[in-house]
Amino acid sequence: MSDLVKLDITDLGFALGLMAITIGLSVWEKLGLELNLVIAGLRSFFQLVVLAYVLDFVFATDNVWVIGGFFLVMLTITAIVARNRISTKVSFLLPLVWTTIFVSTSLILIYINFLIIKPDLWYEPRYLIPISAILLANAMNAAAVAGERLVSSIRQFPQEIETHLSLGATPQQAVSQYRRDAIRTALFPTLNQMMFMGMVTIPTFSSGQLLAGMSPLEALSYQILIVFMVVLVNLLTAIFITRYLYRQFFNDAMQLLK
Numbered sequence: 614m615s616d617l618v619k620l621d622i623t624d625l626g627f628a629l630g631l632m633a634i635t636i637g638l639s640v641w642e643k644l645g646l647e648l649n650l651v652i653a654g655l656r657s658f659f660q661l662v663v664l665a666y667v668l669d670f671v672f673a674t675d676n677v678w679v680i681g682g683f684f685l686v687m688l689t690i691t692a693i694v695a696r697n698r699i700s701t702k703v704s705f706l707l708p709l710v711w712t713t714i715f716v717s718t719s720l721i722l723i724y725i726n727f728l729i730i731k732p733d734l735w736y737e738p739r740y741l742i743p744i745s746a747i748l749l750a751n752a753m754n755a756a757a758v759a760g761e762r763l764v765s766s767i768r769q770f771p772q773e774i775e776t777h778l779s780l781g782a783t784p785q786q787a788v789s790q791y792r793r794d795a796i797r798t799a800l801f802p803t804l805n806q807m808m809f810m811g812m813v814t815i816p817t818f819s820s821g822q823l824l825a826g827m828s829p830l831e832a833l834s835y836q837i838l839i840v841f842m843v844v845l846v847n848l849l850t851a852i853f854i855t856r857y858l859y860r861q862f863f864n865d866a867m868q869l870l871k
Contacts, residue, residue, distance in 0.1 A: 629654075629658075632650065632654045635650055636650050636651065636654075667683070668742065671683050671738055671742065672738050672739065672742075675734075675738065677736045680736050680738050680741060680742065681736070683742065684741075684742070684745055687745065687746060687749050688711065688714060688715055688718070688749060689711065691714060691749045691750065691752065691753035692707060692710045692711035692714055692753070692756075693707065694753055694757070695710050695714065695752075695753045695754075695756040695757040695760070696710045698757035698760075698761060699757060699760040699761045699764060700761060700764070700765070701764040701765070701768060703764070703858070703861040703862070704861055705861070706858075706861075709854070709857055709858060709861075710756050710760070710854065713752075713756055713850055713853040713854045713857070714749065714752040714753065714756055714850060716849075716853060717748075717752055717846050717849035717850040717853060718745065718748045718749055718752050718846060720849065721748055721842050721845055721846050721849070722741070722744065722745060722748065725744060725838070725842060726740070726741070729838065744839075744842075747839060747842075747843065748842065748843075748846045751803075751843045751846050751847055751850075752846050752847070752849075752850040754799075754802075754847075755799040755800075755846070755847040755848075755850040755851045755854075756799075756850050756851070756854045758795075758798055758799040758851075759795040759796055759798065759799035759850070759851035759854050759855050760795075760854050760855070760858055762791075762794065762795035762798045762799070763788075763791055763792060763795040763854075763855050763858055763859060764858065764862075766788075766791035766794065766795070767788060767791060767859065767862050767869075770791070771869055774787045774788060774869055775869055778867065778868070778869065783867065784859065784860070784862075784863040784867050784869075785859070787869075788859045788862075791859075792855045792856070792859065795851065795855050796848070796851040796852060796855060799847055799848075799850070799851040800844070800847055800848055800851060803843060803844050803847050804844070807840060807844065
């Protein structure tokens, strides 16, 4: 494989030209998105620049406490975002989401680190940080989608739930169908991507590795790992969040809270 073509300041300037063209097209079509595009472009640019310097520092230090701190910051941000995307606010929602994402992500990280990649240092940032970021992003979406679907269903069908309770069902039995629907909803986007991945598109992660000079076989090997770990983290997160979230809607007497 040939060496990676590095982008200099001039190249990045031409890359910014792509956003200029996008804004120009928005003006041409009178879409009214110019301000949104400018703000989004500036935010993404500066956020990525800051991220590059932070990652460069983390990679250079190669310190387990620095790497662990960076992971906890990413975890907390994803938990807050997921919490904010669940419209109905219930007690202890943020700790519940944080713990759910932490457990599901950590379990898969341990599996991958010690059984598949097996780096010399278990906290090798070259592997730990990118894989953690992918897992956290997907766990965040799964928690938000499953959580929102479950709380919406409970709020939408209180009479059906109370009917099950009056017939002797436990809270878990009364909401079991809503839990399953919420888990399926969180998993469907990933399943749809898996069905057509490699047929009509090259996944983003593999595209980046190919651009970086990795051979197609090596790039796609990592992509297979990522696909399978993503579907598992989505399922685990959806199961955990729905299993413990529904309990916030019932009191100790197993009555549905209004």
